[in-house]
Amino acid sequence: MSGLEPFRIPRKISGNKLTAIMQVRNEEGRYLETLLADLSSFVDEIVIVDDASTDATVAICKASRKVVKLVENEGRLFGCEWRLRQMLWRAAEETEPDWLLAVDADEFYEDAAKAEMRSLINQGEYDWFAFRKYDFWGSATHYREDALWNLHQRPTVALARYLPGYHYAYPQWAQHAPRLPLTCSALPGAQTELRIKHFGWAGSAEERLRKYERHMQFDPDGKWRSLAHYASILDPNPRLVRWEERGISKGE
Template identity: 45%
Template sequence: MLKVLVASPVRQKPAVLKEFLWSLEQLETTGMDLAFVFVDDNDEESDLLRNFAAGRTNVRIFRGGTSEEYRCDENTHHWRDSLVWKVAAYKDRFIDMAKDEGFNFLFLVDSDLVLHPKTLIHLAGLGKDIVSEVFWTRWQPELPPLPQVWVAHDYRLYEAQRDEVLDNDEMVRRISAFLKMLQQPGTYKVGGLGACTLISRKAILMGVSFKEIYNLDLTGEDRHFCIRAAALGLELYADTYYPPYHIYRESELAGLEAYKNRHFSAAPQPASQEALQVKVQAAGRRAKRGSRITLAMLVRNEAGRYLERVLKHAARYVDSAVILDDASDDNTVEVCRTALGHILLTLVSNGEPSFSNEIVLRKQLWNLAVGTDPDWILVLDADEIFEDRAVQELRGLAANPGVEVYSFRLYDMWDEQRYREDAYWTAHRYHRPFMVRHVPGFNYEWQETPQHCGRFPRNITQLKGAASDLRVKHLGWMKPADRLAKYYRYKQLDPQGRYGIMEQYLSILDPKPNLVAWTED
């Protein structure tokens, strides 16, 4: 379970603060243990903060220091130097709390943001030490919307070499390229960030701070924080998958309803977490502690294919299931609930798809599974199914205390009775990991590529492994229509063959592949 401290200095108009606090209540937190801390820097103690804390044991509120005028109007926010460093001191206090109390992450967030419900769980899954979710603001009414992240210096929005001299046209071109990049879903290295930032324990222990660097004349505590972090050897990242809504002016409250309709009302949701679908269907059978098997699976628009068959088979040997639905627009979710029957099920539906960036989904699924306190995590795709004897044998494998990773052979089925075997189709000759024991305290590391990143962290090879003779059927190639769809998907997502093998992509449509008869053991 990840411990996350959500922290914010608050000097805010009630109408704006109300929306900020509401969005905190909507955050998805599966696999996380959240605590909140606020510095109430309002002239009078905030009733909204007190109401947020009422009945919660994980909320702390501290009163701010000496009262100073801080003016926000329909033009801009008016900061004085003394205010900047007072806020910096508040943020350093939060850093000290996170350090002393053993939090895995500190999430520093401004109180004029309405957060997307997936913000925290997504940022924590990126594996970055310092990362901000990007939002866009008209810093002056006459300016176009601009991000709160930048490339270098005070707020430079373009790349340039140290001695490079640019004319105005080239400068505009590079600024446009940077802004266009940030408008695409992704995670990008930047030179400066702030306002909606997740900081890892590693960064905290290395000594990040908002304290003023005395010989640096840049304005704003975030700039001093970023420069100090870079000097410590830490990299800064901006993520653009789940932008928050920035209420920079009270007039911008008028646009909030549209944002909520897009991101909080995609499907029927529990009242407390509108973007999260978690369904516990029954207590389910419980195996002996230490040998429980948790199925973890990614799904997207799998109704009418192999999902029902796969889940009904898995329900015969697993104790629980964690399913991450990547914004399906068919009845995939209903198929999952029905097919698993009595199995204890945690099901989370993303509001927007991320299938073009597999690593994000794989890490999200892993974190969800780890959050259920599993013994074993068995990762199957929605078109993968064990041969029948696995129903009797998998539990015996899970009961072996001397093994932490089990590997199996995967057979690419070209129809119900035959699998493919030729130059680029040899997966069945090798064992690959499908079932991993969760080892608390182990520092899991991922292959950070958007496609073919692996279903498990890459360093599980350091754990004690064993190969099993149980076999897995890969059903996803059996229909010609499926093969054609996969061919075009790989060509679209990996056109240069950077993450896979181009020759294998091209061989998918081979009209006369070599097929071998499947026989049950």
């Protein structure tokens, strides 16, 4: 647990609404439809910002009954990621949320995490929770683990309580901005052992090459992430570990 003196506002400990927030761009033919169906099984609402997609992404989002707000950018903001994150947060605020779950368009919460979600949001002690995110590589069966790819060893804050009147702010990072406002960390929170499966790198080597080229276009000097990390995207023989599913404990 970490954080300062709790922000002085009553915390609801039952009946809280869970809102997933997500930014998307050109997700047709990837994971979006499956992800929206999966999210719909355990969240109450979904808020999305589309970053000027040129395919059927917007139509796919509109087809989901859980999507209650969809913001469509006219111009792409990939090179100014913090503005995208902030835009998404502001859009979610308009829906009067209780808890916000940050999800990327290629991320899936494991069954144990989905089963635990209501317990996490219907308590009064913590205002955020962190999860372990695993980067699947080249398939849906193995994740990458080495000196540069080990995000799952330090949990990522992805679930936060919304407190009206609290100051939520993102650092002005052009790339790799945190998925939730940095000021959430001043509130009491907890790390969990619950896991997220990230399939952003699970595609072909050609797809990873395109992502590498995109990162180098926007961050050629390695200002927002090390050049060594970018170069490792092209590693032909990364260290991979087989993913093991976990059962759900009785009573969950």
